[in-house]
Amino acid sequence: MKVPFVDAEGRYHCRKCNNYQPKDAFYDSSISHVIHMCRNCSRVDHAMRARARRQNDPFSRPLAYARRKAKEAGIPFRLDSKDAATLLQDVWSNRKGMSGIYASHEGLVLMYWDPEKDVTPFNCMPVNYAEARFHASKIKKTSDLTTNYSARIRKRVIKRLKISKRLTKISMQLVMDAEPVRTITAADAADDEEEEEDFDPEDDE
Numbered sequence: 001m002k003v004p005f006v007d008a009e010g011r012y013h014c015r016k017c018n019n020y021q022p023k024d025a026f027y028d029s030s031i032s033h034v035i036h037m038c039r040n041c042s043r044v045d046h047a048m049r050a051r052a053r054r055q056n057d058p059f060s061r062p063l064a065y066a067r068r069k070a071k072e073a074g075i076p077f078r079l080d081s082k083d084a085a086t087l088l089q090d091v092w093s094n095r096k097g098m099s100g101i102y103a104s105h106e107g108l109v110l111m112y113w114d115p116e117k118d119v120t121p122f123n124c125m126p127v128n129y130a131e132a133r134f135h136a137s138k139i140k141k142t143s144d145l146t147t148n149y150s151a152r153i154r155k156r157v158i159k160r161l162k163i164s165k166r167l168t169k170i171s172m173q174l175v176m177d178a179e180p181v182r183t184i185t186a187a188d189a190a191d192d193e194e195e196e197e198d199f200d201p202e203d204d205e
C-alpha cells in the first residue's frame with residue numbers, strides 16, 4: 001500500500017521510521033526532493049554510510065586528513081589512495097613516523113614531512129593526531145624540522161621516505177617491464193628493523 005507523503009494534518013511521512021511528523025522535523029531538501037526522511041533518520045543514515053565507507057577503504061580518512069593539512073599549509077598535494085595504502089602498509093608497516101611505534105589504522109593519519117616540498121609518497125608519513133597537531137603548528141619551513149625534532153627522529157623518517165622512493169621506482173619499473181623481476185618488500189628495502197620508542201620531540205641525542 002502506498003502511504004501518502006503528507007497526511008490530513010499536513011504532517012510529512014518519513015519512509016525510514018514510518019512516522020508522520022511536522023515539517024520542521026525534516027531538512028528542507030528531504031521534503032522537496034526524493035529522500036522523504038526525517039532529520040533524525042537522515043543523521044543516522046549519514047553516519048552509517050560514513051562508517052561503511054571507512055570500512056571499505058581504511059585509507060580514505062588518513063588521506064583526507066593529509067589533503068586537508070596540506071591545503072591549510074598551502075602545499076601542493078599529489079597523493080592518491082593507492083599511494084596512501086602503500087605508504088601505510090608497505091613503507092611504514094602501520095608504524096607512526098616519528099616514534100616508530102606500531103599503531104592500528106584507526107589511530108593513524110597521514111601528514112607531510114617537509115612543508116617546503118609537495119606532498120608526494122616521498123614526503124608523507126603516518127602519525128597520530130597529537131603528532132599531526134604538533135607538526136602542523138611547529139613546522140612551517142624546512143629548517144623547523146631540525147629545531148623541533150631530534151637527529152634520531154629525522155633519520156628514521158628520512159630513511160622511510162627513501163624506502164618509499166625506492167619502492168615506487170621498483171613498481172614503476174615492473175609496470176614498464178611488464179614482467180616481475182622479483183618481489184621486493186619494505187622489509188627487504190629497509191636494512192634493519194626499528195626499535196620502538198616513545199614520541200618526544202625534545203628527545204635529542
Ligand SMILES: [Zn+2]
Binds near residue numbers: 019
Ligand atoms: Zn524518520
